[in-house]
Amino acid sequence: MNDVFIHPKAIVESDQIGAGTRIWAFAHVMKGAVIGGNCNIGDNVFVEGGARIGDNVTVKNQCLIWEGVTIENNAFIGPNVVFTNDARPRSPRLELMRERYATKGWVAPTLVREGASIGAGASVVCGVTIGEYAMVGAGAVVVRNVPPYALVYGVPARIMATVCRCGLALHIQQNTAVCEACGNRYQRDTDSVKWVGPKTP
Amino acid sequence: MNDVFIHPKAIVESDQIGAGTRIWAFAHVMKGAVIGGNCNIGDNVFVEGGARIGDNVTVKNQCLIWEGVTIENNAFIGPNVVFTNDARPRSPRLELMRERYATKGWVAPTLVREGASIGAGASVVCGVTIGEYAMVGAGAVVVRNVPPYALVYGVPARIMATVCRCGLALHIQQNTAVCEACGNRYQRDTDSVKWVGPKTP
């Protein structure tokens, strides 16, 4: 961990953090959390033991990332995004709930795929997958899977458009699209949009 | 307060905290705040003087709990839940507002009853009561009272189902219900759902 920058006001209890990652003030990374290389973990972010974050991920201030959450490479987690991992939370201190919380069987996983972005203040209900390079709008509440390259927003979050890896809206014609900004190329098969390749040289 | 755990990075200015309660990093409990026993108060939580929290309450990270908010025993307050206590806030530094903010007459109370759960990222507009064992979905905005055992979500939060003390949905038939998971029994009278008793032995 020689190449990890840890702000003097951060608390980092994990020893599984990749080179080049920076962790800022009042962030708290618990023992057992895994963070890749070249990430930026903003002020006040909390990463629980059992959470996994890939390489080149940007996590803006105040995000809450729990056990059961996996974030792949190059994702962007906007400020104040909150994940969850319990589909029907009760206080574990309630006698009736003792059995449920005695093991970790209650933890419902959430997966954020490669390059996806989650907008500021969004809430992600556990058990979903946010597809590669999908984009979740600010303040959205995600309650079901988000397909790759989909732009979703609202409460609950609904598919509103298709976006390129670079974030611009794609105009799909006859099931193909070329990004007007960066030239990346896509194809739509039945319901899902797939990346075909970068700008044709 | 010998039996209270206070993380070395927390700030606790209240001396009214019950035995067995744990308060985590960067939390701030102000003078005059009252917290019962056996609670868990997560990182970055703020509890203002005048707020009252019962026993066995779980308060996840980053919740903001103001004067005027009362949380009863066994409640679960999810991560990043924000309460309010001013129905029409203005900067108290504004000359026109000097009279309004000269006393505490502007504080509108909020009550979270026994065993209720509030999901991640929910906002609770002041002046409401969240009934016993009610469940508020992630990202909801609560603007009116929530009946006991109601599941509410959305913006504004609306009643979507009835839930057991254990959190599972109840199927009410002929005004009675028995939880398929834990056996707790309920009866519906006119508009409200009442707990009748635990599993019949």
Add this chain to the structure above:
Amino acid sequence: MNDVFIHPKAIVESDQIGAGTRIWAFAHVMKGAVIGGNCNIGDNVFVEGGARIGDNVTVKNQCLIWEGVTIENNAFIGPNVVFTNDARPRSPRLELMRERYATKGWVAPTLVREGASIGAGASVVCGVTIGEYAMVGAGAVVVRNVPPYALVYGVPARIMATVCRCGLALHIQQNTAVCEACGNRYQRDTDSVKWVGPKTP
């Protein structure tokens, strides 16, 4: 900065903070941030370099205020309000995005005008202006301009009423209104509401 109160647990790296301003625990004000006089900056608030806050502004706990955000005098920013400054965020660590993030051309400004209030947990999508003395409800997601004196809420935030400088709803008749509480007077021209003057003596 002799007359600025800085809590010992706050981090203040800016030297452009006006007299009488108080900055509370775990707040972080970065170099290059400008904050006027007589403000109250709550716990955990983050103010990035390039953000500008006027005089007499109340910023409640955990607000996130980025470069590109300007907040005028007497505004109220409720707890857990999150601003944004990137209309289509991606991880800047993503190779494809290197050009976009090489300069600050991507920063989209947001303006909160004199005396406006933003409710708890609201998210403000960048590029908008929130008009003078407008009021944004708790949990709202602001995606377009908010006219002066408008009350907006919901996702997306929509105009629901007109409010006085003091925060009370105005009843407009024949294009004029007098606040029943404080006597301030207003006139409506076409689409916008204008303040005419204070209570007639």
